Amino acid sequence: MTLQRLLSTxxxxxxxxxxxxxxxxxxxxxxxxxxxxxxxxxxxxxxVATYNDMRQKGEVLDQAVESFAADPSNQSKLDAACAAWRGxxxxxxxxxxxxxxxxxFLSLDPSIDSWPVDRQQLQDVLDSEFDLTPEFIAEGLGxxxxxxxxxxxxxxxxxxxxxxxxxxxxxxxxxxAVVQVLADDAARLAAAWEDxxxxxxxxxxxxxxxxxxxxxxxxxxxxxxxxxCDEVANGKIADPFDEVDTRLVxxxxxxxxLDDFTNNIRSVQNAYTGGxxxxxxxxxxxxxxxxxxxxxxxxxxxEIEAAIAAIGQIPAPFRDNLTATAQIEAAQAAVLKVFNTxxxxxxxxxxx
Amino acid sequence: MVGIICRYSYAVILLVGAVVLSSCGDGLSxxxxxxFILSGGATTILNxxxxxxxxPAPNLSGSQLDLHAKGDAEFESKFVAAPAEVYGGLGxxxxxxSCVSCHVRDGxxxxxxxxxxxxQMLMRISLPGSDPITGExxxxxxxxxxxxxxxxxxxRPQGKFRVDWAEIxxxxxxxxxxxxxxxxxxxxxxxxxxxxNMLYSPRVAPPVFGGGLLEAIPESAILANADPSDANGDGIxxxxxxxxxxxxxxxxxxxxxxxxxxxxxxxxxxxxYRNDMGITSPYFPVESAFxxxxxxxHGDDPEISMKTLEAVTFYVQTLAVxxxxxxxxxxxxxxxxLFANLGCASCHxxxxxxxxxxxxxEVSNQRIYPYTDLLLHDVGEELADRRPDFDAxxxxxxxxxxxxxxxxxxxxxHTFFLHDGRARSLAEAILxxxxxxxxxxxxxxxxxxxxxxxxxxxxxxx
Numbered sequence: 167m168t169l170q171r172l173l174s175t176x177x178x179x180x181x182x183x184x185x186x187x188x189x190x191x192x193x194x195x196x197x198x199x200x201x202x203x204x205x206x207x208x209x210x211x212x213x214v215a216t217y218n219d220m221r222q223k224g225e226v227l228d229q230a231v232e233s234f235a236a237d238p239s240n241q242s243k244l245d246a247a248c249a250a251w252r253g254x255x256x257x258x259x260x261x262x263x264x265x266x267x268x269x270x271f272l273s274l275d276p277s278i279d280s281w282p283v284d285r286q287q288l289q290d291v292l293d294s295e296f297d298l299t300p301e302f303i304a305e306g307l308g309x310x311x312x313x314x315x316x317x318x319x320x321x322x323x324x325x326x327x328x329x330x331x332x333x334x335x336x337x338x339x340x341x342x343a344v345v346q347v348l349a350d351d352a353a354r355l356a357a358a359w360e361d362x363x364x365x366x367x368x369x370x371x372x373x374x375x376x377x378x379x380x381x382x383x384x385x386x387x388x389x390x391x392x393x394x395c396d397e398v399a400n401g402k403i404a405d406p407f408d409e410v411d412t413r414l415v416x417x418x419x420x421x422x423x424l425d426d427f428t429n430n431i432r433s434v435q436n437a438y439t440g441g442x443x444x445x446x447x448x449x450x451x452x453x454x455x456x457x458x459x460x461x462x463x464x465x466x467x468x469e470i471e472a473a474i475a476a477i478g479q480i481p482a483p484f485r486d487n488l489t490a491t492a493q494i495e496a497a498q499a500a501v502l503k504v505f506n507t508x509x510x511x512x513x514x515x516x517x518x
Numbered sequence: 519m520v521g522i523i524c525r526y527s528y529a530v531i532l533l534v535g536a537v538v539l540s541s542c543g544d545g546l547s548x549x550x551x552x553x554f555i556l557s558g559g560a561t562t563i564l565n566x567x568x569x570x571x572x573x574p575a576p577n578l579s580g581s582q583l584d585l586h587a588k589g590d591a592e593f594e595s596k597f598v599a600a601p602a603e604v605y606g607g608l609g610x611x612x613x614x615x616s617c618v619s620c621h622v623r624d625g626x627x628x629x630x631x632x633x634x635x636x637x638q639m640l641m642r643i644s645l646p647g648s649d650p651i652t653g654e655x656x657x658x659x660x661x662x663x664x665x666x667x668x669x670x671x672x673x674r675p676q677g678k679f680r681v682d683w684a685e686i687x688x689x690x691x692x693x694x695x696x697x698x699x700x701x702x703x704x705x706x707x708x709x710x711x712x713x714x715n716m717l718y719s720p721r722v723a724p725p726v727f728g729g730g731l732l733e734a735i736p737e738s739a740i741l742a743n744a745d746p747s748d749a750n751g752d753g754i755x756x757x758x759x760x761x762x763x764x765x766x767x768x769x770x771x772x773x774x775x776x777x778x779x780x781x782x783x784x785x786x787x788x789x790x791y792r793n794d795m796g797i798t799s800p801y802f803p804v805e806s807a808f809x810x811x812x813x814x815x816h817g818d819d820p821e822i823s824m825k826t827l828e829a830v831t832f833y834v835q836t837l838a839v840x841x842x843x844x845x846x847x848x849x850x851x852x853x854x855x856l857f858a859n860l861g862c863a864s865c866h867x868x869x870x871x872x873x874x875x876x877x878x879x880e881v882s883n884q885r886i887y888p889y890t891d892l893l894l895h896d897v898g899e900e901l902a903d904r905r906p907d908f909d910a911x912x913x914x915x916x917x918x919x920x921x922x923x924x925x926x927x928x929x930x931x932h933t934f935f936l937h938d939g940r941a942r943s944l945a946e947a948i949l950x951x952x953x954x955x956x957x958x959x960x961x962x963x964x965x966x967x968x969x970x971x972x973x974x975x976x977x978x979x980x
Contacts, residue, residue, distance in 0.1 A: 266568035269933025270622055273637060276596070282605055284598035287671045294671070305635070308607075308615055308668065310598050372969045378566060378843065386567040393569070402593060403928045517564070 170313045182283050201380040202368065207388055207440045207448025209364035213264050215442035216433075217356035218259035219417075224349035227254045228316075231345045234330075241330050248327040248420070254352070255422060258314065259429035263390045263437045267367065268358035276309040278351050280364075283319045284310035291340070298339040300346040312347050318419045320344070325421030325483055348490045353425055381516055384451060385466060388513050391434045395473075395505035398430050407494050412485045421483035428477050434504065458515050466512060469504045476500035540653065544915070554869070557921040557980070558839025559730055559884025570840040570925045571624040571727045577880045579838055588630035589833025591808055592826050593617040593624075597795055599670040600816050609796040610673040610860060611666035611807050613640045617830065620723035620794065624837055625722030626929040629681050629701070629939040638656035640794065641665040641679050641705070642719040644875040644905060649844030652762035653769060653908045655717075660710050660810055664793055665718070671852070673812050677708040683940075691964030698949060700900075701940050709812070711911075717912075720938040721776050729774065729783050730835030730881035734872035737771050737818060743891045754864045756893040756956050759916070761908040763918065764801070773892050776937040777907040778916035788832045788941060791822060800824045835878050840922050844979045851975025865917040865954070867891040889920035889980065898952020902934065913953060925976035944977050945970065 186249025230247040241501070258278065269275045288311055297301055303312055309317075320341045322328065345411050367386075370377035377383040394419035402423075406414040417423045436442050476497040481487040556562040561575035574586045596616045597608035603908060614620045620627050620638045627638025642664050644655035655664050661676055669675045683699040690696065705712065746757040761772035763781045771776035782787040788801035792832050796806055798819040807813045815836050857863055866889040874882040894914040904912035915937060923944070927933050941947035951959040962970060 212530075265933070266785075270568070273619070273622070276616075276619055280596050282596065282602070284602070284608075286599040286602060290671045292600075307671065308617070310596055310615060310670075329943055382566045382928075385565075388570050389567060400587065405591070 168200040182235045187346055201370075201451075201454070202383055203449050204440065204451050204454060205370055205380060205383050206368040207450065208437065209368045211440060211448030212436050212442055212450075213261070214356070214360045214364050216257050216261045216436070217352070220254060220352045221349075221356040223250070223254040223257060224286075224345075224352040226250050228349045230343050231342050232388070235342050238332055238333065238338055241327070242368050242390075244321070244330050245327045248321050249323055251314075252347075252420065252425070255314060255417070255420075255426070256429050258437060259426045260433045260442075262430050263433035264387070265490070266386060267363045268355055268391060271310075272354065272358060272406040273449075274351055274355050274358075276313075277346065278313050278355070279315070280309045280313045281315045282310075282413075283315045284308075285319070286310055286339075288316065288319070288411065293337045293491075298336065298343050298351070301342045301483055302375055303340075304347045304350070312344055313351075314348065315417070315419075316344055317341065317348060319416060322421075325419075332482050334473050334504070382455075385513065387437055388508060388516065389449060390438050392505050392508040392513070393433070394430050394433060395508065398427050399501040400507065402427060402430075403494060403498055404499075405486055406485070407498075407512060410488050412488065415485040415488075418485050421485065424477060424480055424482050427484075428474055431470060431474050431477065431501065431504070434508075435467075438466070438470070455515060457511055459511075462507075462515075465506050469500070473497070473500040473504050523612075527933045529960060542554055553885070554887050555842045555845050556885075557842055557887040559732055559834070559872070559881075559886050560597050561731065561838050561884065562841045563838040563879055564841045565838075566840065566843055566925060566928065568623060568929050569959065571725055571922060573838045575832050575836045575880050576836045577748045577862050582832075582836070582880065583827055583831050586836050588827035589831070592822075592830045593621075593833055596799055596901045597604075597821075600814065600818050600821075607816075607818060609666075609668070609670040609807075610805075611669045611676055611812050612796040613664070613666060613668060613794045615795060616767045616958065617790065618794075621726050623929050624726050624930075626725045626926050626934075627939070628930070628932045628934045629720075629722060632682075636667060636679060636681075639720060639722045641667070641703070642721060642905065642907075643719055644717050645713065646715055646717060648906065648908070653760070653761055658713060658716055659925065661712070662793075662806060665666045665705065666796075666806070666812075670814075673814070674709040675707065676707050676812070677712070680706060681698050681720075681938075688963075689908070690967070690970070692967055694967065696945070696949065698944065698946055699940060701938055709842055717770045717905035719777075719905040719907070722825055722934070722937065722939045722959050724776065725922060725926075727837035728888065728919065728959075729786075729837070730875060731839065732773055732892065732919065733835065733880070734785055734875035734884070735773075735870045735886075735892065736873040738833065739870055739873075740771060740773075744893055752864070753957060754861075754895065755892055756865065756895060757909065757914065758892075759894050759907070759909045771892075772908065772916075776918070777799055777905045777910040778892060778894060779910065782884055784831045786825070787834065791827065795845045801825045803825055817892075832878070835875070837879055840925055841885075842979050843924070844975075846977070847975070849975045850979045851976075852969070853972035853974070855978075856965070856973045860965075861955075861958040862973075863889075864958075865895050866920055867893055867895070867917075887921060893917060895955065896953035897950075897955050900952050901950055903937075920980050922932070923980050944974050948973075 230250040232245040235245045265275055265487040327442045366375045369375040369384055370383035371379040402416055415423055418427050438450055439452050441447035452463055480497055481490050560577045563573050563576055567834055578586055595605050597605045600606040608615050615806055619829050629639050630636040633815055643658050644659055646661050647656045655663055666676045667678050673906055682702045684702060685697045686700050687697045689863050719947040744756045744758050746755055748755045759772035759778040761770040761771040764785050770781045772781050774780040774786045790797050791797040792802040792925050793806050796822045803820045869887050872884045875961055894910045894916055896913045897915055906912055914977060935941040935947040941950055948962050
């Protein structure tokens with residue numbers, strides 16, 4: 167048993183003992199206001215800021231594809247649309263540490279980010295006579311025919327914007343309509359947080375919040391952070407790497423995979439420090455950790471930076487470098503180090 | 519893309535915790551040393567957030583944890599139309615394109631909102647009568663035994679269904695009024711004529727965590743609570759559903775599904791792949807649409823391997839059960855006493871000791887607190903679907919487990935309960951009970967307001 171594991175075990179022992187001991191204590195842990203400012207800043211300065219950025223970049227993408235469709239032989243218009251896709255992709259990936267709540271309650275995660283692309287059905291739809299309207303896509307087709315990756319498939323080829331000469335009119339029509347659906351989904355997600363869930367989350371422990379106490383909400387943030395580390399290391403990187411199978415790479419048409427992974431770890435950083443790069447810096451739970459254990463806070467921050475740097479060492483594009491074993495394994499290890507620190511050292515500071 | 523494949527292991531701690539507890543003597547432990555905070559025994563997690571239903575059992579490790587993680591990934595895989603490079607074979611008619619889109623975060627599905635298409639709920643259908651050998655409900659010609667309300671592009675869904683709601687009012691014993699919403703179903707857009715005597719039964723996706731523990735309960739322990747002819751005269755029957763066991767080619771006790779119509783999680787998982795998604799496996803290699811005009815004729819079966827099927831089955835078998843919360847709260851304790859005194863616990867049996875589930879030591883030999891007897895009960899005319907399912911008649915439903923029920927809102931964002939999600943709260947769910955549960959319901963309806971609230975507070979602690 168490593169020291170970390172031992173400490174974690176002791177912390178959890180305390181937790182179980184606390185839960186099951188003979189003495190009375192308050193069911194809410196008596197922390198009515200201690201974390202309120204942190205939860206509030208997480209809700210508004212991290213999550214709402216992230217999703218409002220995505221909503222706004224969704225509008226940019228929407229305008230870019232319309233502009234391309236209006237001038238279909240102009241390659242620079244398509245290039246701009248591709249850049250706008252990457253722009254909108256960034257806040258989404260930088261939000262993967264907090265997909266609880268509205269993203270799940272409203273089934274927006276599958277609508278926004280379904281993968282793989284259903285290429286056969288997409289071709290059949292394009293070959294059909296149906297009017298390719300946003301309503302038709304949103305209501306008549308499933309989640310596999312909308313979202314980031316369908317748009318990506320229509321915009322990119324081998325990491326670059328397609329050549330404008332390769333488009334059919336139906337493809338452009340589908341592109342315009344499906345981007346509008348994506349932008350609408352992004353707007354719904356932002357609104358669901360901004361107009362309700364953000365305040366409810368910040369109100370943890372108060373009447374009307376489904377979070378029974380503030381500690382449960384802080385642990386929700388922490389598990390969101392560790393969860394995406396786990397997924398990046400053990401899913402997004404491991405699945406194609408273990409099988410050496412390019413078909414399993416996410417964002418494979420745009421070659422955006424490494425940026426996706428990096429932004430995923432940025433979402434951990436944002437959730438931890440309570441800010442979003444385009445907005446106000448809020449009070450993050452890093453301050454709570456630092457109060458209890460300044461060395462741990464410093465270590466986690468440097469491990470997060472190290473994970474981002476290690477992902478940056480994987481040669482791009484990821485899909486063409488699945489045999490870059492040393493760099494890929496180093497990146498996985500760096501991300502898992504963040505995961506272990508969050509789960510074994512940070513979480514036990516709060517769960518009692 | 520969401521994926522929580524967390525790997526952490528607190529089994530040792532939980533075991534130590536249970537030992538600590540059992541020496542307390544404050545009423546939290548039982549004479550057998552069980553700890554009713556740890557609803558799932560050593561598979562319990564202390565978690566009250568959105569991951570409460572989707573975390574691996576803490577006593578998993580090594581290759582078992584790896585298998586769970588593989589199953590987790592497969593549970594989230596989205597299927598697409600064939601031919602495809604990966605995850606092909608969806609449909610051609612289906613209800614969902616992934617496990618997780620119905621069982622969101624391994625939790626509870628809900629009926630569609632007004633104007634929304636159903637996505638976490640399906641409609642079982644059949645003709646009156648049953649198969650003379652298997653006992654299965656009779657398929658509707660051209661349809662089968664569940665309505666496929668989605669299709670890949672170019673095929674037609676078998677039909678759609680719509681739910682409308684009618685408010686009905688009632689009054690508590692103290693004069694406080696309440697309303698319940700009664701569902702009214704309409705099947706529309708049928709792709710071919712439907713027989714007028716067709717039976718139908720709506721079902722929301724049930725939570726999937728804790729399944730392995732339920733599977734590990736010895737059959738003898740389930741049957742010990744059965745009293746099909748109410749020999750003891752307490753008004754509660756309790757009947758095992760004997761259902762077709764595909765592996766054994768014979769009948770055995772059903773445990774899973776709203777009518778306990780499936781005997782094992784392997785069979786349940788294989789059936790969900792084939793029926794809900796149109797994905798064939800070596801277990802069920804024939805497409806759900808085979809022989810109908812909806813068949814895609816691809817001949818690409820099986821579309822998933824036995825390994826995948828087994829990994830997903832293991833995943834469902836080894837999801838953790840969330841621990842109870844607020845158990846020392848005075849109101850919770852009072853509610854628990856009321857739960858027993860009103861007779862709720864006659865069917866929602868608090869505790870079982872699991873036996874041995876082959877290859878799943880994590881769920882074997884555990885003291886668990888699922889609050890179900892896994893038996894069928896007549897719960898009255900209002901809840902009746904009038905569609906028999908093996909030995910379950912049109913008024914009988916399996917007692918659903920209650921563990922984790924208080925976390926539904928935080929995980930799934932709603933509090934819609936019962937087989938069709940008609941209840942908008944735990945109180946409404948109780949008020950819908952009838953039949954064998956009528957006395958218990960009347961007890962709830964007529965006790966003092968603070969007692970009703972105490973009972974609900976207890977349920978929320980589960």
